[in-house]
Amino acid sequence: xxxxxxxxxxxxxxxxxxxxxxxxxxxxxxxxxxxxxxxxxxxxxxxxxxxxxxxxxxxxxxxxxxxxxxxxxxxxxxxxxxxxxxxxxxxxxxxxxxxxxxxxxxxxxxxxxxxxxxxxxxxxxxxxxxxxxxxxxxxxxxxxxxxxxxxxxxxxxxxxxxxxxxxxxxxxxxxxxxxxxxxxxxxxxxxxxxxxxx
Amino acid sequence: xxxxxxxxxxxxxxxxxxxxxxxxxxxxxxxxxxxxxxxxxxxxxxxxxxxxxxxxxxxxxxxxxxxxxxxxxxxxxxxxxxxxxxxxxxxxxxxxxxxxxxxxxxxxxxxxxxxxxxxxxxxxxxxxxxxxxxxxxxxxxxxxxxxxxxxxxxxxxxxxxxxxxxxxxxxxxxxxxxxxxxxxxxxxxxxxxxxxxxxxxxxxxxxxxxxxxxxxxxxxxxxxxxxxxxxxxxxxxxxxxxxxxxxxxxxxxxxxxxxxxxxxxxxxxxxxxxxxx
Numbered sequence: 001x002x003x004x005x006x007x008x009x010x011x012x013x014x015x016x017x018x019x020x021x022x023x024x025x026x027x028x029x030x031x032x033x034x035x036x037x038x039x040x041x042x043x044x045x046x047x048x049x050x051x052x053x054x055x056x057x058x059x060x061x062x063x064x065x066x067x068x069x070x071x072x073x074x075x076x077x078x079x080x081x082x083x084x085x086x087x088x089x090x091x092x093x094x095x096x097x098x099x100x101x102x103x104x105x106x107x108x109x110x111x112x113x114x115x116x117x118x119x120x121x122x123x124x125x126x127x128x129x130x131x132x133x134x135x136x137x138x139x140x141x142x143x144x145x146x147x148x149x150x151x152x153x154x155x156x157x158x159x160x161x162x163x164x165x166x167x168x169x170x171x172x173x174x175x176x177x178x179x180x181x182x183x184x185x186x187x188x189x190x191x192x193x194x195x196x197x198x
Numbered sequence: 199x200x201x202x203x204x205x206x207x208x209x210x211x212x213x214x215x216x217x218x219x220x221x222x223x224x225x226x227x228x229x230x231x232x233x234x235x236x237x238x239x240x241x242x243x244x245x246x247x248x249x250x251x252x253x254x255x256x257x258x259x260x261x262x263x264x265x266x267x268x269x270x271x272x273x274x275x276x277x278x279x280x281x282x283x284x285x286x287x288x289x290x291x292x293x294x295x296x297x298x299x300x301x302x303x304x305x306x307x308x309x310x311x312x313x314x315x316x317x318x319x320x321x322x323x324x325x326x327x328x329x330x331x332x333x334x335x336x337x338x339x340x341x342x343x344x345x346x347x348x349x350x351x352x353x354x355x356x357x358x359x360x361x362x363x364x365x366x367x368x369x370x371x372x373x374x375x376x377x378x379x380x381x382x383x384x385x386x387x388x389x390x391x392x393x394x395x396x397x398x399x400x401x402x403x404x405x406x407x408x409x410x411x412x413x414x415x416x417x418x419x420x421x422x423x424x425x426x427x428x429x430x431x432x433x434x435x436x437x438x439x440x441x442x443x444x445x446x447x448x449x450x451x452x453x454x455x456x457x458x459x460x461x462x463x464x465x466x467x468x469x470x471x472x473x474x475x
Contacts, residue, residue, distance in 0.1 A: 027458050063208075067204075067208070069204070069205070069208060071205075072205060072208065072209060075209060076208070076209060076212055079212055079213055079216060080212065080216065081207070081219070083216035083219065083220055086218060086220055087219060087223055090220070090223045090224055090227050091223070091227060093227070093229075094227035094229055095227075097229075150445075160322075161322055162320070
């Protein structure tokens, strides 16, 4: 049990995909202008990360590894994740239109998101079993959610602040993102102290 | 050669399987969309202003598809043109749109009123309103920082001499600005020759006079001269009942007789009427 908590917490805070690993920067900068769109995007990311891990893990373990095809990992994962997201979109549109309406615009954006591919590949690299991989995927998604929601707050404050002309728009957003990511450095070493280096 | 095949074949197989699943899924779970929807949506201007009372153009198009009783003349920016297209598409009788235009009920420009302090904060009317009701001496008047101008999707409003001015040639009457003004100074009037009260000050006459030379002092002269009894001074400000104006026998008499000149004749022929002519 402690094992899962460690994986979850470290995925959310220490190895945060956006702020520590710098994956998924595109939606982080693109969709974080408003709180509701940031939350919608992050929920879609959590959902897709879990789905993608659940599908790619068996593919790696039972299809690629026994046949010595590990080097096809990246391309097969991209293929599978992309079609999975499309499938999910079709299913949602048919059966849960309300969810499709709120996640709909973000799902195609996530299709080729590096954070999603990163989670699935790093799960394999870390040597997790299936349950651990799912927990890690959930943690990574929650970490993405946290980063997005936090940053949308930062951006809403920037909207009303007096920014020098040359910094307006993307430059100041990048600077704010770097400072936010700097703050996450403070979480380093917290797990070792909490769980006694387990 | 075989090494290449061992790599290519599994990927191709997986791709074909994925593709097949997607094709089957999209066939089985296809959602039927009203085929009129994209056509109707195409007719609407796409400004998403909400003047029709629905949530954007998509909402109006959906309502038109689903409910045959939805009036076709609700799109004010699209005006006659859109209403005509819609009536053809839906087979409903044509009804003309009541074209409207935005009017700013304040004329307290730099020459007629003064500032009570120098403001150096965020460039927004909503912000300056929080500081003692605005930087001008009149707390009812235009705040002059152009929240309406920023909100206008057609760039028809600009701030001149500290007062927002509507450029009738660009205004389509969507009414977005009416919701953004913190003082509620902007309203929509019919897009024709009109008389407009260009003041919103509810103070007593003497107080208003001190604050702004253009203010309505509530003298009721317009009430007396109006042949249609369309003007009423309510809470120290003249209010015009526009439903009675079209029958006016002596158009513009109220403006000519206004003591302070705050009732003005505005030749508010907007973009729609210009197109018609």
